[in-house]
Amino acid sequence: MSASGGATPTAQRSDQPEAEQDARAQARVERRQALARTLNTSPVYMFGVLLCIFVAFTVVNATAFTSVANVQNITLSAAPYLVMAVATTYLMIASGLDLSIGSVLVFANVIEAKVMGAVGGDGTAPVLIGLVAGIGVGAGWGLFNGICVTKLRVPALITTLGTLGAVLGAADLITAGNDIRTVPMSLVNFGADSFLGVSYIVWVAIVVTVVFGLILHLTRFGRHTYIVGSNIEAARRAGINVDRHLLKLYALSGASAGLAGFLALAQFASTTISGHSTDVITVITGVVLGGTSLFGGYGWMVGTVIGILIPITLNNGLIIANVQPFWQQVATGFILIAAVYLDQLKRRSRERA
Amino acid sequence: MSAVLEARDITKRYGHVQALSGACFEAHKGEVTALIGDNGAGKSTLVKVLSGVIAPDGGEILLDGEPTRLDSPQHAKRLGVETVFQDLALAPDLGPADNVFVGRELFKPGWRGRLRILDKAEMRRQALDAFVSMGTDVKDMHAPVAALSGGQRQSVAICRSVMWADRVLFLDEPTAALGVRQTRNVLKLVRRVAERGVAVILISHNMTEVLEVADRIEVLRLGQRVAQYRGKDTSVEELVGAMTGALDFHEEVRP
């Protein structure tokens, strides 16, 4: 995994005049400095932390923890979180916030099961129609959040706290609070099958992460996300349509929860209405641990991947070590606070420089 | 010589405050024009009108003699009119080159360009060229601008505007927050930009600075132009007099 942040290497040409020798030497020095800077960032530190967690649990119970089945287990549990964390990375880089993703996941989860049931039969068609419906309603809730934040100017914290409650309530209304346990066999098979030893569910998360990671670090859309989060006024003056950009990011966040809901449905062959109340904590913790700033303008997708694996691995390891899994919640909560504190320290020291 | 930018009888009212009451202004190619005036004289408002940020209530703007309506800052930019605002409007987390190309990103050639993939190396190269050719001391192209000194940040903001300004460049109090040496550098930069044939408009409170760098000086008071001078023909006393109205005897005789 490279933590280069998508920096493009400068093309080396041999036909340059001598006058540019100095410039090239300078460029070499700068590249070395850039490497030093890269090594001195959260994703690299956090990769170390992740390794430590791995080593610790391996020492505790090597046979159970480092088994292929368990590593597959970790990646499988991480997949829906990772999908949401990818969108959350965009949103947080743009100084946005979406607390409602867990509820939107549940709502989409329910809609997907309902739609698949309504279309009926087995095979790819009902599953795909359910998936599209789920991503659609997810994006719809995201758009609703985005409109409240950008057009009505309700702070994101309040808007998405409101939808956190409202959307979950709506999901409960639809199902009367009971999980839907009948899903098409083809969905169950999709959830159980794997390719190259990696579950399809994990593949979906990998593809989403890679594609959106590339968009974030290489394209203008990604660049504008950073600018909006770093200085919204600068973005406006540069002619970037800030509201429209944020609207897209909130919709992306909702859509990611819709996709995560689909992955959860495939994984458990049932809706999981009561299982996602702390998802948003895990996701935001992962994103912040990965080095994305709560204050916007800064973050890496690679960091998010590492960051999200920390609470998941912790949870998995604690269960294997026979520690009550509630400790994971306790630990994750405090880790989140510590990570934001460190982010703030970093900002302050930079501003003093 | 005819003016690149000319404003005639610009009026702008904010509620009860008449910020501009028939202000005239002109700037010429290759010259540094200083726009001075007391606090609240309307300098910033005039700059905002002339750079498309706010629409005037009345009056006329001419670019190269052509009557022009500036609909937005983007419109003004397309016409070669750039502005460095007092607050710089830089993205602190991004690098100098990223800031120079904000909203004007360059893409890689071919299919990658169609996918809107940025050409970061090329942007960095062009930005560095600009920094070097304008004699600034911005060297680290990878550090976020938040990590640069105040003077370097100012240089980034100025270079960004200079790179795209082929007609007019407004600088609203570019030296207000700078030390002596950094002020020197910015003033040198201002002269160099003018020598390239751009009409540079410098807003400043510092009269010695204005006298040092400006070819022409326009004085604004109570929303109107009250005096025009050639830089070499005037003095601090005269400028302060015009700014405060001490020289304007009509205004002094009030009922």
Ligand SMILES: Nc1ncnc2c1ncn2[C@@H]1O[C@H](COP(=O)(O)OP(=O)(O)O)[C@@H](O)[C@H]1O
């Ligand atoms: N957005 C605004 N709303 C209300 N009044 C304003 C606004 N901008 C400027 N003014 C008023 O217009 C007058 C001119 O202000 P300004 O152009 O900022 O002067 P200067 O830059 O010369 O100090 C002042 O009296 C100021 O209070």
Ligand SMILES: [Mg+2]
């Ligand atoms: Mg002002």
